[in-house]
Amino acid sequence: MDKRESLIDQFSTFIRWREDRFQKWETDARLQRHMAQQLHSDHQGSSQYWVAYWYQHWQQSEAITLSRDHLYAYLQEPCYRVTAQLWSTYQNHKNLSLADLFSQGVLCFQKLLSNFNPVLNPNLAAYASFFLKWRILDELRRQDKSYGHTRWSLLLHSSPTRMRKALVSMGLTDTLLECHLQAWECYVERYQPVKIKQEGKIQPPPAEIWSQITADYNLVMPHPQDVDYIQKWVDTCGQAVFRYIAPADISINQALSSDGSQELMDVIPTLDSSGAEVDSPNDYGAIHSQILTWLKAEWQNLDIKEYRLNAHYRTIVALYYGQGQEQKAISQQLGINQSTVSRTLNKVKTILVDRFLAWSQDHLHMSLQVNDVEAINEAVSHWLWSICQTELGNKEGKP
Amino acid sequence: MSSYELTPEHVWLEIPETLLIGITSFVPLQMDSLLRLNQICKAVVLPYLQSYFPTAYIPAVQHDLWQLGMNGFEIESKSVRLVCLPSTDWDLDGIQVAQEWVDSPDLAPDYFLAVQVDLEDRILRLWGITPHQRLKEQGQFIARNRTYILERDLLTETLNMLWLQPKYFPETQLRGEVAALTAPSLDELTQAWDILRASPMPFAARQIGFNTWASILGNEQWRQHAIALSQHQQPSSIPQTIQLSQWLNHRFEQGWQAINELIAPQLVGAFMDTQIKRAKLIDLGVELSGCQVSLMMTISTTETGMSLQASVYPTGERLTLPANLHLRILTGTGEIFKEVTSRSDDEFIQYRFDAATGDRFTIQVSLGTASVTEDFQV
Numbered sequence: 081m082d083k084r085e086s087l088i089d090q091f092s093t094f095i096r097w098r099e100d101r102f103q104k105w106e107t108d109a110r111l112q113r114h115m116a117q118q119l120h121s122d123h124q125g126s127s128q129y130w131v132a133y134w135y136q137h138w139q140q141s142e143a144i145t146l147s148r149d150h151l152y153a154y155l156q157e158p159c160y161r162v163t164a165q166l167w168s169t170y171q172n173h174k175n176l177s178l179a180d181l182f183s184q185g186v187l188c189f190q191k192l193l194s195n196f197n198p199v200l201n202p203n204l205a206a207y208a209s210f211f212l213k214w215r216i217l218d219e220l221r222r223q224d225k226s227y228g229h230t231r232w233s234l235l236l237h238s239s240p241t242r243m244r245k246a247l248v249s250m251g252l253t254d255t256l257l258e259c260h261l262q263a264w265e266c267y268v269e270r271y272q273p274v275k276i277k278q279e280g281k282i283q284p285p286p287a288e289i290w291s292q293i294t295a296d297y298n299l300v301m302p303h304p305q306d307v308d309y310i311q312k313w314v315d316t317c318g319q320a321v322f323r324y325i326a327p328a329d330i331s332i333n334q335a336l337s338s339d340g341s342q343e344l345m346d347v348i349p350t351l352d353s354s355g356a357e358v359d360s361p362n363d364y365g366a367i368h369s370q371i372l373t374w375l376k377a378e379w380q381n382l383d384i385k386e387y388r389l390n391a392h393y394r395t396i397v398a399l400y401y402g403q404g405q406e407q408k409a410i411s412q413q414l415g416i417n418q419s420t421v422s423r424t425l426n427k428v429k430t431i432l433v434d435r436f437l438a439w440s441q442d443h444l445h446m447s448l449q450v451n452d453v454e455a456i457n458e459a460v461s462h463w464l465w466s467i468c469q470t471e472l473g474n475k476e477g478k479p
Numbered sequence: 480m481s482s483y484e485l486t487p488e489h490v491w492l493e494i495p496e497t498l499l500i501g502i503t504s505f506v507p508l509q510m511d512s513l514l515r516l517n518q519i520c521k522a523v524v525l526p527y528l529q530s531y532f533p534t535a536y537i538p539a540v541q542h543d544l545w546q547l548g549m550n551g552f553e554i555e556s557k558s559v560r561l562v563c564l565p566s567t568d569w570d571l572d573g574i575q576v577a578q579e580w581v582d583s584p585d586l587a588p589d590y591f592l593a594v595q596v597d598l599e600d601r602i603l604r605l606w607g608i609t610p611h612q613r614l615k616e617q618g619q620f621i622a623r624n625r626t627y628i629l630e631r632d633l634l635t636e637t638l639n640m641l642w643l644q645p646k647y648f649p650e651t652q653l654r655g656e657v658a659a660l661t662a663p664s665l666d667e668l669t670q671a672w673d674i675l676r677a678s679p680m681p682f683a684a685r686q687i688g689f690n691t692w693a694s695i696l697g698n699e700q701w702r703q704h705a706i707a708l709s710q711h712q713q714p715s716s717i718p719q720t721i722q723l724s725q726w727l728n729h730r731f732e733q734g735w736q737a738i739n740e741l742i743a744p745q746l747v748g749a750f751m752d753t754q755i756k757r758a759k760l761i762d763l764g765v766e767l768s769g770c771q772v773s774l775m776m777t778i779s780t781t782e783t784g785m786s787l788q789a790s791v792y793p794t795g796e797r798l799t800l801p802a803n804l805h806l807r808i809l810t811g812t813g814e815i816f817k818e819v820t821s822r823s824d825d826e827f828i829q830y831r832f833d834a835a836t837g838d839r840f841t842i843q844v845s846l847g848t849a850s851v852t853e854d855f856q857v
Binding site: 191214218220221222224225226234237238239240241244258261262269272299300388406407408417418422423426429430433434437438449450453454458461 | 482483484487490491492493512567568571573574597602624626628630631632635636638639643647648651678681685686
């Protein structure tokens with residue numbers, strides 16, 4: 081993948097895939113024109129400024145997705161980098177598709193942005209990398225878990241949400257959809273406690289279980305079915321969930337196909353004339369610095385006894401945020417469980433968010449709502465990273 | 480063990496090996512996996528939550544709810560009430576919550592907490608929370624199986640919200656509107672018992688109207704009855720002698736209920752304050768298409784003991800007794816002291832008699848080959 085250098089490219093191009101590889105950056109004409117127009121009147125040069133700018137405008141009018149789409153374009157690079165890194169790390173496990181993993185990342189863009197707050201943490205690329213890495217890893221973990229299991233087992237371990245989406249993506253709707261789902265539920269109820277394994281693999285249910293499943297189904301559904309239909313439906317469910325890959329966000333594809341007909345941007349009043357209601361994104365830097373200064377002092381004075389933290393907590397944080405070591409390596413180095421490392425990191429963040437909320441009430445000129453807690457939590461990771469990097473004596477900059 | 484890094488936002492807790500082999504249960508096989516999953520989850524999650532909420536505990540009613548097929552358990556503390564939802568699903572696409580947790584005034588919590596349990600790798604994770612209100616308003620209600628589902632993106636994966644929100648944002652609205660339940664009618668109750676007797680859980684519960692079912696869950700006696708029926712036991716399978724003298728202190732054995740819970744009021748005449756009446760459901764068995772009647776005992780004290788009346792009433796939709804229903808009163812030595820038999824269209828049959836303090840007698844209600852006996856002591 082080629083890194084995008086110009087601001088226009090960063091906020092208006094998307095990845096074009098070919099044979100599961102990055103082919104080139106494809107421009108969305110609508111976004112390109114819009115960005116060019118803004119750059120013409122606002123000569124700010126940093127991508128962090130523009131991230132904050134589009135974020136702000138998107139918050140002001142969520143219905144107009146143009147601002148959000150600029151951010152989606154920007155996110156293509158961090159998403160690709162994370163995907164490529166994970167793909168090469170875990171490629172030996174099985175045949176992974178790079179484009180599929182990338183799509184998994186794209187699916188998270190909306191949630192990612194809803195937890196983002198440029199005032200607290202201006203570095204969207206760093207935050208996105210963190211966020212996407214864990215989401216994609218969750219997906220890999222899920223795939224790995226089901227690998228080597230039969231469909232009968234997968235049927236016992238799929239969430240109703242997933243099953244519903246899988247059946248819908250096969251074209252099932254309304255009554256027939258609910259019939260399939262009910263048959264599957266009856267299968268899970270009856271077969272879960274008595275599942276039969278052969279060489280460790282779960283087998284299809286025997287005839288008498290199918291009869292029971294059918295009897296259960298007929299109890300609760302208005303139109304009774306015979307055993308053959310129930311078996312067929314459950315089988316369809318198995319296939320559906322086995323093949324199901326969540327489709328990536330349609331709006332991105334729509335953005336790519338738009339060709340310049342009556343554009344929404346012709347209708348929106350030019351954004352830079354919206355007046356001084358919003359702080360300039362340049363002000364965000366000041367708040368961010370203020371927070372980091374506070375955190376440095378706070379972190380130095382944190383008392384282990386007060387919080388019953390693991391004795392190694394400073395080392396864990398330094399290794400994780402400072403040196404970027406993985407939890408497993410840290411756990412081996414210190415001779416403790418990986419889950420202990422994970423929980424310690426979690427507890428440190430909780431404590432810091434707690435102290436931040438207390439401190440912010442008097443010192444930060446920002447009124448925080450309960451909805452901000454998620455963004456604060458995400459930001460704490462980045463603050464710790466910043467502090468640990470400077471502690472190491474590295475120049476603070478983009479990762 | 481999975482080789483993937485543990486998502487740092489989620490709380491990962493190991494499941495001790497001893498837990499996996501130690502759980503035993505005396506419930507039907509189907510309940511077993513639900514019970515096992517929930518007990519394991521509870522044993523691991525509760526201590527962790529107690530480190531943040533020292534007052535956290537699990538209400539006693541929980542064991543009953545598991546036996547009635549409800550997944551999940553409530554954890555209460557001074558600052559927050561949450562329902563933990565364990566799942567063995569491999570994906571985190573969303574959560575599914577039984578309507579009972581969302582729309583019962585007694586059970587609805589502040590938060591739902593999603594827990595993914597991996598019994599193979601012996602690890603679980605707390606991965607998401609949602610306030611009750613968000614689930615109710617933004618979740619999808621599936622009428623077919625009476626559940627709410629909520630997709631992952633609508634959950635909060637920042638778990639420390641659970642302790643930070645009550646501390647810094649205590650005014651936050653967490654619970655949505657939950658309408659009060661209305662008391663079920665006698666007919667609704669009786670139908671519910673029929674369904675529980677005939678259909679397996681959890682499907683039986685769903686055939687009962689939600690208001691009735693939620694009311695049953697909220698009433699200790701009805702709940703016990705429901706459990707017994709769903710496990711195919713007679714409500715009082717332990718033979719016992721009913722101590723009528725204790726009734727004078729308003730201490731009634733299990734199964735003996737206030738008469739308005741079982742018998743239509745228009746069938747029972749007025750009674751005097753000096754009398755104590757209790758009724759018990761008598762199930763005469765499946766071969767008679769589930770014939771159920773109520774045995775009512777009316778007692779009042781006399782100088783030497785008690786004045787008693789044994790009556791048998793129809794229950795449920797029927798307003799008359801089946802023909803040839805026998806009410807027999809047997810002495811302490813087993814001889815038939817009195818027998819009353821119903822004709823068709825009798826609204827009830829009864830017999831009055833006196834007994835001295837300390838006397839024992841038995842009442843037998845029978846129809847065809849089916850019969851039920853109750854032993855009493857004055």
